[in-house]
Amino acid sequence: MQSNAAAPAHPAGVPPVPQVAAHFASLDVQQHAARLGMWLFLATEILLFAGLFVIYANYRFMFHDGFAAASRHLDLMLGTVNTIVLITSSFTAAMAVHYAKEAKNKMVVVMFVLTILMALGFLVIKYFEYSHKFHVGQLPGPYFSDPNPELQVAGVPMYYAIYFLSTGLHGFHVVIGMIVLGWITIKANRNEFSGRNYTAVELGSMYWHLVDLVWIFLFPMLYLI
């Protein structure tokens, strides 16, 4: 669906002329289609997580005390840092679009590299959170083995099941996002974007905003309430 698949070789510094695929009436229509497709795809992603939110709400209702106790044992500090990291990375991703429109491909590269680095930082922090939980036995379902008396409440293992499922699924999306942004960075490095042709940058950062948005829901759901 990318317009520049057939981009001809071009002199350095001059962005290539965007190509319109044979079945589209014009470049505008093609870009409109790409954007609409992305919005729909993001809607399906939100619905995927929505299923987990429903599950969370259901069990929160059933095991109110267990969920409250377990959620107090998450590291609020690390969670907050991670939230800030992701929000910042969303900002740099948005800046990449801004620069792409001005055909400043070097800046697009800079912004996306920053975004990817922050994504990596996010995963590193998650790794420390996870390994602590593994260490003390705060694990899902049958694997739960934390002897801490505060956690001997019905529903605690369920909480950790949901915690690992939702943060795991989110983490998976972070990895996918890094791959997608990395691929677009390579294209930007080849100087491919300009005011007429920045759809890839735009869609890539839309995806990254989604990853951010999902976390913005997960964070209060798991850490705060």
Add this chain to the structure above:
Amino acid sequence: MSPSSSAEAVPGAVPAPDEHHEHHPSYLVDGTTVKSWLLTLDHKRIGVMYLIWVLLFFLIGGTYALVVRLELLTPGPTIIDAMTYNRAFTMHGVVMIFLFMIPAIPGAFGNFMLPLMLGAKDVAFPRLNLLSLYLLLIGAVIAIWGMINGGMDTGWTFYTPYSTHTTTTVAPILFGAFIIGFSSIATGLNFIVTTHTMRAPGITWFKMPLFVWAMYATACIQVLATPVLGLVLLLVVGEQLFHFGIFDPARGGDPVLFQHLFWFYSHPAVYIMVLPSFGVMSEIVAAFSRKNIFGYRAVAFSSLGIAFVGFFAWGHHMFVSGQSTFNAGVFAVLTMLVGVFTAIKVFNWVGTVYKGAVDFKTPFAYFCGFLYFTVFGGMTGVAFATASLDVPWHDTYFVVAHFHFIMVGATIMAFMAAIHYWFPKMFGKMYHEGWGLVSAALIILGFNATFIPQFLLGNAGMPRRYYEYPERFQTLNVASTAGASLLALGFIVSAIYLVYALVYGEKAAANPWNSKGYEWLTESPPPTHNFVGPQPIYTEEPHFYVDPQKAEEPHAV
């Protein structure tokens, strides 16, 4: 975007080289290597490949069905043991639902016709379209691998906690269904974007053929419901492998929550299966009554209406799950709303036939069968929606007969009608009309003979999914099995004359039915980019037939 097509440059750049080339081979012969088919980005070839695959899946699912029916010939063990029986009906359901009914009409006819009906050269994302076909096949391979290596005995609804504890191979089959879900989402997404962005000048929203409206409504459901199914299937696989206990009461989980999430998809999914048939039938009833469709907007909007209320009716599968009386009441009313929207369509179809100059060809024969199955099956649905009636009927053969009547009846009628109606367009050949009518009669009779006894069985209290049954149910079971054989015969007959027509059939004219559908404005079969020369001009509505009183008699081909 296809490799054979050239990119069209933006204003100012040189025009593409072969833009005004004179020779335009049909899409069937434009490239004959295996690779030119398997890697094609042409929506028409992708549609044909879908057709071939879903027919194969239909054959697999149908074979399982016959095994089940043969087993039920006698009250005790007949040809297979109980475990094999459980696996057979599960596989029958899984294959038929996920590999036939959901992809069949959108995949084969939606792909082929939607761009033609919109005056577009292709769908918006041809690569995604091809990917969607291969996702279906990958999912199918994984699921079928699971069936061969163990099989699954949960029934196609995968109810927990049983599905997380059974020792049969649940994981690969559910994972296959998960991947098939992605395929379904991709098709839906593609159709929505295509409808929004690729309509030719002159085709406004209210000049779109009704088949397009139906595909659009279907696509909305596919995009909005499938992700939830994806999640729930993944969770069940996870439960099977790691026993997290999300749906397991022994670990504090809630199996009813599984049912909510499952039916949140699967109830709308029944409309994924049936809305495309409504679309096909709206085209056919107009074409063979030679009359503009009665109440075009009502038919178009009721598709969206069904798609919408379809999301709020899932609770009617859970009347006996311990749901509160209040909930049951709410879901009962919401369910009946679906009946209202369906009835709107039925009245409009009947209104279209009324005083039309009916040309009783094979597609119209299927339309008649379709109307009957939809009305009869729909009425049993309304009866089910009455919570107090559902309680005794729930999980009996009455349910089986209900959903086979409406879902299988309507879908098969539409699928067969679509094959016959669009056969000349797709393959440029004509089939034998007489044999068409014979097989339509066999299939419709076979259906009735198969499922009417099942209504009676269910009403008499025979539960679904049982291997053995009391002596007194035998007569009706034998009748049902006999009906199934008749049905199978009908399909065999049509397979024979259709394949014969493919090879030896007469060459079809561009528009053998004198249809006003937009897809007939191009050659049969169409050239690679759908239209030769300038795009047709769309000034008439898609179902605009002249007054039948004044029209010349439509002549047989």
